[in-house]
Amino acid sequence: MYYYVYDEFVQDAKYDKLRAAIETRMTDLGISGKIARLALFRDAGELIRDEVKRGATTIIAVGNDDTLQKVIDPAASAGASIGIIPIGASNQTIAAMLGIPAGEAACEVLAARQIEAIDVGLVNKRYFLHEAHIPLHGGLEIICDESYRLSAKTGTIELRNLAFGDDIVPPGNPIDGKIDFVKRYTKKGWFSKKKEVATWIPMKNLHIRSENMIKMTIDGGIFEARELNISIVTGAMQLITGKDRIF
Amino acid sequence: MAKPNNMTIIAEDVRIEGEFVAESDLQVDGSVQGVLKTAGDLQVGSTANVKADVSAKNATISGTVDGNLLIDGRLELREGAKISGDIVCEILAVGTGAQMNGTIRMGAVPVSAAEVESDEE
Numbered sequence: 001m002y003y004y005v006y007d008e009f010v011q012d013a014k015y016d017k018l019r020a021a022i023e024t025r026m027t028d029l030g031i032s033g034k035i036a037r038l039a040l041f042r043d044a045g046e047l048i049r050d051e052v053k054r055g056a057t058t059i060i061a062v063g064n065d066d067t068l069q070k071v072i073d074p075a076a077s078a079g080a081s082i083g084i085i086p087i088g089a090s091n092q093t094i095a096a097m098l099g100i101p102a103g104e105a106a107c108e109v110l111a112a113r114q115i116e117a118i119d120v121g122l123v124n125k126r127y128f129l130h131e132a133h134i135p136l137h138g139g140l141e142i143i144c145d146e147s148y149r150l151s152a153k154t155g156t157i158e159l160r161n162l163a164f165g166d167d168i169v170p171p172g173n174p175i176d177g178k179i180d181f182v183k184r185y186t187k188k189g190w191f192s193k194k195k196e197v198a199t200w201i202p203m204k205n206l207h208i209r210s211e212n213m214i215k216m217t218i219d220g221g222i223f224e225a226r227e228l229n230i231s232i233v234t235g236a237m238q239l240i241t242g243k244d245r246i247f
Numbered sequence: 248m249a250k251p252n253n254m255t256i257i258a259e260d261v262r263i264e265g266e267f268v269a270e271s272d273l274q275v276d277g278s279v280q281g282v283l284k285t286a287g288d289l290q291v292g293s294t295a296n297v298k299a300d301v302s303a304k305n306a307t308i309s310g311t312v313d314g315n316l317l318i319d320g321r322l323e324l325r326e327g328a329k330i331s332g333d334i335v336c337e338i339l340a341v342g343t344g345a346q347m348n349g350t351i352r353m354g355a356v357p358v359s360a361a362e363v364e365s366d367e368e
Contacts, residue, residue, distance in 0.1 A: 170253055
Protein backbone atom coordinates (compact mmCIF):
# COMPACT_ATOMS: atom_id res chain seq x y z
CA MET A 1 0.00 0.00 0.00
CA TYR A 2 1.36 3.37 -1.06
CA TYR A 3 1.31 6.51 1.06
CA TYR A 4 2.13 9.82 -0.65
CA VAL A 5 3.52 12.70 1.38
CA TYR A 6 3.08 16.01 -0.46
CA ASP A 7 5.36 18.76 0.72
CA GLU A 8 3.85 22.13 1.50
CA PHE A 9 5.26 23.86 -1.60
CA VAL A 10 3.84 21.16 -3.89
CA GLN A 11 0.34 22.33 -2.95
CA ASP A 12 0.97 25.68 -4.63
CA ALA A 13 -1.47 26.48 -7.44
CA LYS A 14 1.34 26.51 -10.01
CA TYR A 15 1.67 22.73 -9.55
CA ASP A 16 -2.08 21.98 -9.85
CA LYS A 17 -1.80 20.69 -13.40
CA LEU A 18 1.29 18.60 -12.66
CA ARG A 19 -0.25 17.13 -9.50
CA ALA A 20 -3.36 16.15 -11.45
CA ALA A 21 -1.25 14.50 -14.16
CA ILE A 22 0.77 12.58 -11.55
CA GLU A 23 -2.36 11.37 -9.76
CA THR A 24 -3.89 10.20 -13.04
CA ARG A 25 -0.69 8.33 -13.89
CA MET A 26 -0.63 6.71 -10.42
CA THR A 27 -4.15 5.40 -11.00
CA ASP A 28 -3.29 4.15 -14.49
CA LEU A 29 -0.30 2.25 -13.13
CA GLY A 30 -2.20 0.85 -10.13
CA ILE A 31 -0.01 2.58 -7.58
CA SER A 32 -2.46 5.11 -6.21
CA GLY A 33 -2.71 5.50 -2.44
CA LYS A 34 -3.59 7.76 0.41
CA ILE A 35 -2.21 11.32 0.27
CA ALA A 36 -0.89 13.36 3.20
CA ARG A 37 -0.36 17.09 2.74
CA LEU A 38 2.34 18.62 4.89
CA ALA A 39 1.76 22.01 6.42
CA LEU A 40 3.36 24.13 9.09
CA PHE A 41 3.25 22.26 12.43
CA ARG A 42 2.13 19.06 10.71
CA ASP A 43 4.74 16.46 11.57
CA ALA A 44 5.55 14.04 8.74
CA GLY A 45 6.95 11.54 11.24
CA GLU A 46 3.71 11.14 13.13
CA LEU A 47 1.66 10.83 9.93
CA ILE A 48 3.98 8.19 8.52
CA ARG A 49 4.24 6.11 11.68
CA ASP A 50 0.43 6.05 12.01
CA GLU A 51 -0.03 5.09 8.38
CA VAL A 52 2.56 2.30 8.53
CA LYS A 53 0.63 0.90 11.51
CA ARG A 54 -2.46 0.94 9.28
CA GLY A 55 -0.65 -1.08 6.63
CA ALA A 56 1.29 1.33 4.41
CA THR A 57 4.36 -0.42 3.02
CA THR A 58 5.73 2.24 0.68
CA ILE A 59 6.13 5.92 1.53
CA ILE A 60 6.57 8.30 -1.40
CA ALA A 61 7.94 11.80 -0.79
CA VAL A 62 6.43 14.18 -3.33
CA GLY A 63 8.65 17.25 -3.54
CA ASN A 64 12.41 17.66 -3.30
CA ASP A 65 15.43 16.60 -1.20
CA ASP A 66 14.01 18.36 1.85
CA THR A 67 10.76 16.40 1.53
CA LEU A 68 12.73 13.17 1.38
CA GLN A 69 14.62 14.20 4.52
CA LYS A 70 11.32 14.63 6.36
CA VAL A 71 10.24 11.14 5.30
CA ILE A 72 13.46 9.14 5.66
CA ASP A 73 13.77 8.81 9.43
CA PRO A 74 10.19 7.74 10.27
CA ALA A 75 9.77 5.59 7.14
CA ALA A 76 13.10 3.78 7.49
CA SER A 77 12.66 3.16 11.21
CA ALA A 78 9.16 1.79 10.56
CA GLY A 79 10.60 -0.58 7.91
CA ALA A 80 8.71 0.91 4.95
CA SER A 81 10.14 1.24 1.43
CA ILE A 82 10.79 4.82 0.32
CA GLY A 83 10.44 6.55 -3.03
CA ILE A 84 10.38 10.07 -4.39
CA ILE A 85 8.45 11.97 -7.03
CA PRO A 86 10.57 15.04 -7.78
CA ILE A 87 8.58 18.24 -8.23
CA GLY A 88 10.20 21.62 -8.82
CA ALA A 89 13.49 22.32 -10.53
CA SER A 90 15.72 23.03 -7.53
CA ASN A 91 17.07 20.84 -4.72
CA GLN A 92 16.68 17.56 -6.61
CA THR A 93 20.15 16.09 -6.06
CA ILE A 94 19.07 12.89 -4.33
CA ALA A 95 16.38 12.06 -6.90
CA ALA A 96 18.95 12.54 -9.67
CA MET A 97 21.42 10.24 -7.89
CA LEU A 98 18.69 7.63 -7.48
CA GLY A 99 17.83 7.87 -11.17
CA ILE A 100 14.29 9.15 -10.63
CA PRO A 101 13.02 11.46 -13.40
CA ALA A 102 10.99 14.55 -12.55
CA GLY A 103 7.19 14.80 -12.47
CA GLU A 104 4.86 12.14 -13.78
CA ALA A 105 7.70 10.14 -15.41
CA ALA A 106 8.71 9.18 -11.85
CA CYS A 107 5.48 7.14 -11.57
CA GLU A 108 6.80 4.62 -14.12
CA VAL A 109 9.93 4.09 -12.00
CA LEU A 110 7.86 3.72 -8.82
CA ALA A 111 5.58 1.18 -10.50
CA ALA A 112 8.62 -0.87 -11.63
CA ARG A 113 9.59 -1.12 -7.91
CA GLN A 114 13.30 -1.66 -8.33
CA ILE A 115 14.13 -1.57 -4.65
CA GLU A 116 17.72 -1.34 -3.39
CA ALA A 117 18.79 -1.83 0.22
CA ILE A 118 20.78 1.35 0.76
CA ASP A 119 23.35 2.07 3.46
CA VAL A 120 22.76 5.09 5.62
CA GLY A 121 25.21 7.08 7.66
CA LEU A 122 24.53 7.45 11.35
CA VAL A 123 25.79 10.43 13.38
CA ASN A 124 25.06 9.78 17.04
CA LYS A 125 21.34 8.93 16.60
CA ARG A 126 20.69 10.84 13.40
CA TYR A 127 20.61 9.17 9.97
CA PHE A 128 21.97 10.68 6.78
CA LEU A 129 21.58 9.45 3.24
CA HIS A 130 23.65 11.90 1.25
CA GLU A 131 26.59 13.56 3.04
CA ALA A 132 27.79 15.32 6.16
CA HIS A 133 30.29 18.20 6.44
CA ILE A 134 32.49 18.99 9.43
CA PRO A 135 34.73 22.08 9.51
CA LEU A 136 38.21 21.24 10.79
CA HIS A 137 39.99 23.03 13.59
CA GLY A 138 43.03 22.19 15.66
CA GLY A 139 41.06 20.89 18.63
CA LEU A 140 39.42 17.98 16.81
CA GLU A 141 40.49 14.46 17.62
CA ILE A 142 39.56 12.03 14.84
CA ILE A 143 39.83 8.27 15.29
CA CYS A 144 39.00 6.18 12.22
CA ASP A 145 37.98 2.52 12.09
CA GLU A 146 39.13 2.25 15.72
CA SER A 147 42.67 1.79 14.46
CA TYR A 148 44.24 5.08 13.46
CA ARG A 149 44.18 8.77 14.26
CA LEU A 150 43.79 11.25 11.41
CA SER A 151 44.72 14.91 11.51
CA ALA A 152 44.73 17.85 9.12
CA LYS A 153 45.00 21.54 9.93
CA THR A 154 42.30 23.37 8.03
CA GLY A 155 39.42 22.81 5.64
CA THR A 156 36.30 20.72 5.81
CA ILE A 157 35.76 17.01 6.15
CA GLU A 158 33.12 15.55 3.85
CA LEU A 159 31.57 12.22 4.79
CA ARG A 160 29.85 10.88 1.72
CA ASN A 161 27.38 8.02 1.37
CA LEU A 162 25.23 8.67 -1.70
CA ALA A 163 26.97 11.44 -3.62
CA PHE A 164 27.93 12.48 -7.12
CA GLY A 165 31.57 12.13 -8.10
CA ASP A 166 33.61 14.98 -9.55
CA ASP A 167 37.06 15.50 -11.05
CA ILE A 168 38.71 14.81 -7.70
CA VAL A 169 36.70 12.09 -5.95
CA PRO A 170 34.63 9.14 -7.19
CA PRO A 171 30.87 8.95 -6.55
CA GLY A 172 29.76 7.81 -3.11
CA ASN A 173 28.46 4.25 -3.33
CA PRO A 174 25.60 3.64 -0.86
CA ILE A 175 25.72 -0.15 -1.20
CA ASP A 176 29.39 -0.77 -0.34
CA GLY A 177 29.10 -0.69 3.46
CA LYS A 178 31.49 2.25 3.72
CA ILE A 179 31.42 6.01 4.27
CA ASP A 180 33.82 7.91 2.04
CA PHE A 181 36.00 10.31 3.99
CA VAL A 182 36.99 13.24 1.78
CA LYS A 183 39.26 16.15 2.69
CA ARG A 184 40.02 18.52 -0.18
CA TYR A 185 43.27 20.43 -0.43
CA THR A 186 44.50 23.04 -2.89
CA LYS A 187 48.19 22.87 -3.56
CA LYS A 188 50.35 25.25 -5.51
CA GLY A 189 51.77 23.77 -8.67
CA TRP A 190 54.23 25.07 -11.23
CA PHE A 191 53.99 28.79 -12.11
CA SER A 192 51.63 29.38 -9.13
CA LYS A 193 49.00 27.22 -10.81
CA LYS A 194 46.71 25.81 -8.17
CA LYS A 195 45.71 22.18 -8.21
CA GLU A 196 42.96 20.65 -6.12
CA VAL A 197 43.64 17.23 -4.64
CA ALA A 198 41.78 15.25 -2.02
CA THR A 199 42.27 12.64 0.62
CA TRP A 200 39.78 9.89 -0.10
CA ILE A 201 39.44 7.03 2.38
CA PRO A 202 36.52 4.58 2.56
CA MET A 203 35.88 3.69 6.21
CA LYS A 204 33.29 2.04 8.43
CA ASN A 205 33.30 4.37 11.41
CA LEU A 206 34.77 7.53 12.91
CA HIS A 207 34.88 8.93 16.36
CA ILE A 208 35.38 12.68 16.57
CA ARG A 209 35.59 14.71 19.72
CA SER A 210 36.47 18.22 20.74
CA GLU A 211 36.43 20.35 23.87
CA ASN A 212 34.38 22.90 21.93
CA MET A 213 31.04 22.26 20.27
CA ILE A 214 31.43 20.71 16.80
CA LYS A 215 29.00 22.28 14.37
CA MET A 216 28.34 20.08 11.35
CA THR A 217 25.83 19.88 8.54
CA ILE A 218 24.03 16.62 7.89
CA ASP A 219 22.18 16.46 4.58
CA GLY A 220 21.79 20.24 4.70
CA GLY A 221 20.62 20.46 8.34
CA ILE A 222 22.76 21.77 11.22
CA PHE A 223 23.82 19.41 14.00
CA GLU A 224 25.95 20.21 17.04
CA ALA A 225 27.72 18.00 19.57
CA ARG A 226 31.02 17.73 21.42
CA GLU A 227 31.43 14.08 20.52
CA LEU A 228 30.41 12.43 17.27
CA ASN A 229 30.07 8.70 16.75
CA ILE A 230 29.72 8.20 13.03
CA SER A 231 29.08 4.85 11.42
CA ILE A 232 27.41 3.22 8.46
CA VAL A 233 24.31 1.06 8.78
CA THR A 234 24.39 -1.35 5.86
CA GLY A 235 21.23 -1.92 3.87
CA ALA A 236 19.18 0.06 6.40
CA MET A 237 16.83 1.70 3.92
CA GLN A 238 14.71 0.23 1.15
CA LEU A 239 14.78 2.83 -1.62
CA ILE A 240 13.05 2.71 -4.99
CA THR A 241 15.63 3.49 -7.67
CA GLY A 242 15.65 3.98 -11.43
CA LYS A 243 17.96 2.49 -14.04
CA ASP A 244 19.90 5.77 -14.28
CA ARG A 245 21.03 5.68 -10.64
CA ILE A 246 24.70 6.53 -10.09
CA PHE A 247 25.69 3.35 -8.20
CA MET B 248 41.07 15.94 -16.15
CA ALA B 249 40.73 12.17 -15.87
CA LYS B 250 37.94 10.88 -13.65
CA PRO B 251 39.23 9.50 -10.35
CA ASN B 252 39.26 5.78 -9.80
CA ASN B 253 38.63 4.04 -6.51
CA MET B 254 42.17 4.46 -5.19
CA THR B 255 42.49 5.36 -1.52
CA ILE B 256 44.46 8.61 -1.24
CA ILE B 257 46.19 10.25 1.70
CA ALA B 258 46.95 13.76 0.45
CA GLU B 259 49.92 15.79 1.62
CA ASP B 260 48.00 17.85 4.20
CA VAL B 261 46.85 14.77 6.10
CA ARG B 262 48.66 12.85 8.82
CA ILE B 263 47.79 9.31 9.94
CA GLU B 264 48.99 7.66 13.15
CA GLY B 265 48.23 4.02 13.91
CA GLU B 266 47.43 0.97 11.80
CA PHE B 267 46.16 1.97 8.37
CA VAL B 268 44.83 -0.86 6.21
CA ALA B 269 43.49 -0.22 2.69
CA GLU B 270 41.52 -2.77 0.69
CA SER B 271 42.21 -1.06 -2.63
CA ASP B 272 45.21 0.57 -4.28
CA LEU B 273 46.69 3.28 -2.10
CA GLN B 274 48.47 6.55 -2.81
CA VAL B 275 50.30 8.28 0.02
CA ASP B 276 51.41 11.91 -0.33
CA GLY B 277 51.01 12.85 3.34
CA SER B 278 52.44 11.50 6.60
CA VAL B 279 51.87 8.03 8.02
CA GLN B 280 53.26 6.74 11.29
CA GLY B 281 52.66 3.19 12.53
CA VAL B 282 51.70 0.42 10.11
CA LEU B 283 50.70 0.77 6.46
CA LYS B 284 49.11 -2.17 4.66
CA THR B 285 47.28 -2.57 1.39
CA ALA B 286 46.08 -5.59 -0.52
CA GLY B 287 46.55 -3.57 -3.69
CA ASP B 288 49.34 -1.47 -5.18
CA LEU B 289 51.00 1.32 -3.22
CA GLN B 290 52.36 4.62 -4.45
CA VAL B 291 54.37 6.77 -2.09
CA GLY B 292 54.73 10.25 -3.57
CA SER B 293 57.67 12.64 -3.28
CA THR B 294 55.96 14.69 -0.53
CA ALA B 295 55.18 11.62 1.60
CA ASN B 296 56.81 10.90 4.91
CA VAL B 297 56.18 7.33 6.05
CA LYS B 298 57.48 6.07 9.38
CA ALA B 299 55.85 2.69 9.26
CA ASP B 300 56.29 -0.94 8.38
CA VAL B 301 54.78 -1.27 4.94
CA SER B 302 53.23 -4.20 3.11
CA ALA B 303 51.66 -4.11 -0.36
CA LYS B 304 51.20 -6.11 -3.53
CA ASN B 305 53.43 -3.84 -5.63
CA ALA B 306 54.92 -0.47 -4.67
CA THR B 307 56.35 2.61 -6.35
CA ILE B 308 58.18 4.93 -4.00
CA SER B 309 59.37 8.50 -4.60
CA GLY B 310 59.26 9.76 -0.99
CA THR B 311 60.70 8.86 2.39
CA VAL B 312 60.01 5.53 4.11
CA ASP B 313 61.47 4.81 7.52
CA GLY B 314 60.46 1.20 8.17
CA ASN B 315 60.55 -2.28 6.68
CA LEU B 316 58.98 -2.99 3.30
CA LEU B 317 57.33 -6.30 2.50
CA ILE B 318 56.24 -6.26 -1.13
CA ASP B 319 54.69 -9.32 -2.79
CA GLY B 320 55.72 -8.39 -6.30
CA ARG B 321 57.58 -5.44 -7.79
CA LEU B 322 59.14 -2.62 -5.80
CA GLU B 323 60.22 0.43 -7.75
CA LEU B 324 62.34 3.06 -6.05
CA ARG B 325 62.34 6.30 -8.01
CA GLU B 326 64.55 9.35 -7.83
CA GLY B 327 64.03 10.99 -4.45
CA ALA B 328 63.11 7.75 -2.66
CA LYS B 329 64.82 7.36 0.72
CA ILE B 330 64.38 3.99 2.42
CA SER B 331 65.67 3.29 5.93
CA GLY B 332 64.67 -0.30 6.62
CA ASP B 333 64.83 -3.83 5.32
CA ILE B 334 63.28 -4.70 1.98
CA VAL B 335 61.68 -7.98 0.96
CA CYS B 336 60.31 -8.14 -2.57
CA GLU B 337 60.25 -10.31 -5.65
CA ILE B 338 61.45 -7.75 -8.19
CA LEU B 339 63.37 -4.56 -7.39
CA ALA B 340 63.90 -1.60 -9.71
CA VAL B 341 66.11 1.23 -8.45
CA GLY B 342 66.17 4.61 -10.17
CA THR B 343 69.12 7.00 -10.20
CA GLY B 344 69.30 8.95 -6.97
CA ALA B 345 67.22 6.56 -4.85
CA GLN B 346 68.73 5.84 -1.44
CA MET B 347 68.50 2.59 0.52
CA ASN B 348 69.82 1.79 3.98
CA GLY B 349 68.98 -1.75 5.08
CA THR B 350 69.09 -5.34 3.91
CA ILE B 351 67.44 -6.49 0.71
CA ARG B 352 65.97 -9.93 0.21
CA MET B 353 64.63 -10.84 -3.20
CA GLY B 354 62.93 -13.79 -4.87
CA ALA B 355 59.81 -15.58 -3.68
CA VAL B 356 58.29 -13.41 -0.94
CA PRO B 357 57.32 -15.08 2.37
CA VAL B 358 53.60 -15.32 2.97
CA SER B 359 53.67 -12.93 5.89
CA ALA B 360 55.85 -10.56 7.80
CA ALA B 361 55.80 -13.07 10.68
CA GLU B 362 57.61 -15.56 8.46
CA VAL B 363 60.33 -13.00 7.77
CA GLU B 364 60.79 -12.43 11.47
CA SER B 365 60.99 -16.16 12.28
CA ASP B 366 63.55 -16.70 9.47
CA GLU B 367 65.71 -13.98 10.92
CA GLU B 368 65.72 -15.48 14.46
